[in-house]
Amino acid sequence: NIETIKYSRILLKLSGEALMQSGEKSCIDPDFIDQICQEIKDIYENGCQIAVVVGGGNICRGATMSKIGIDRANADYMGMLATIINAIAIQGKLENYGVATRVQSAISMPPVAEPYIRRRAIRHMEKGRVVIFSGGTGNPFFTTDSAAILRAIETNCDIVLKGTQVDGVYSADPKIYSNALHYNNISYEKIIQNGLHFMDTAAVALAQENEMPIIVFNVHKQGSLKNALMHQGNMTFIGN
Ligand code: UDP
Numbered sequence: 001n002i003e004t005i006k007y008s009r010i011l012l013k014l015s016g017e018a019l020m021q022s023g024e025k026s027c028i029d030p031d032f033i034d035q036i037c038q039e040i041k042d043i044y045e046n047g048c049q050i051a052v053v054v055g056g057g058n059i060c061r062g063a064t065m066s067k068i069g070i071d072r073a074n075a076d077y078m079g080m081l082a083t084i085i086n087a088i089a090i091q092g093k094l095e096n097y098g099v100a101t102r103v104q105s106a107i108s109m110p111p112v113a114e115p116y117i118r119r120r121a122i123r124h125m126e127k128g129r130v131v132i133f134s135g136g137t138g139n140p141f142f143t144t145d146s147a148a149i150l151r152a153i154e155t156n157c158d159i160v161l162k163g164t165q166v167d168g169v170y171s172a173d174p175k176i177y178s179n180a181l182h183y184n185n186i187s188y189e190k191i192i193q194n195g196l197h198f199m200d201t202a203a204v205a206l207a208q209e210n211e212m213p214i215i216v217f218n219v220h221k222q223g224s225l226k227n228a229l230m231h232q233g234n235m236t237f238i239g240n
Pocket of ligand 1: 062
């Protein structure tokens with residue numbers, strides 16, 4: 001129901017890891033990509049303008065590649081290229097569901113994706129196209145979490161939704177510590193001070209400086225994207 005979604009333009013951050021099926025050879029889990037694309041379609045049909053930033057950790061991470069002796073900056077470019085692969089997968093699935101999309105890339109790759117052009121991205125969203133931002137920030141030594149916050153600020157999104165494997169921010173990893181405390185609300189300050197690692201510190205600091213709110217939710221729970229947008233169910237709200 002359109003009245004209950006609080007935001008008119010949102011940015012969804014999907015990690016590469018979320019796309020991966022554990023124990024399988026494929027880097028993309030067909031069931032998960034189906035589920036999340038249906039959920040995106042659902043909020044799209046509610047009139048929400050949507051941007052997506054996708055990670056690349058299911059295919060390649062700079063830090064891992066640098067451990068095998070590849071220069072870190074080059075390794076990070078490998079990671080950025082991985083995000084473009086994921087973006088094209090999400091585009092393909094969304095278009096199967098009849099959702100109009102555009103992929104923009106921070107790394108110029110004309111046959112595959114539009115270059116990142118801020119005003120054009122905004123125009124796409126105004127015209128009802130889901131814009132998938134790929135290539136991260138285009139700079140090594142950054143992450144796609146920073147890209148998500150940056151693009152959300154640049155394109156005047158109301159909020160960033162970060163899909164994770166658990167239903168919000170905890171005082172410690174709830175998969176390891178059963179007594180970890182779940183936060184319904186938490187400040188940027190406290191996240192940085194307590195070193196809570198659901199998102200890198202540079203991204204949290206950028207969000208704080210620009211007062212970009214973030215919702216952290218469990219992307220694997222069906223219906224959780226819409227619930228998060230309606231502030232329903234278990235999730236964490238970060239903001240002032
Ligand atoms: N990356 C980068 N600059 C960016 C975004 C990403 O260098 O602005 C590289 C980095 O090596 C990272 C990889 O791309 O490890 C994949 O991105 P990320 O780890 O953020 O993906 P996720 O954890 O969301 O799957």
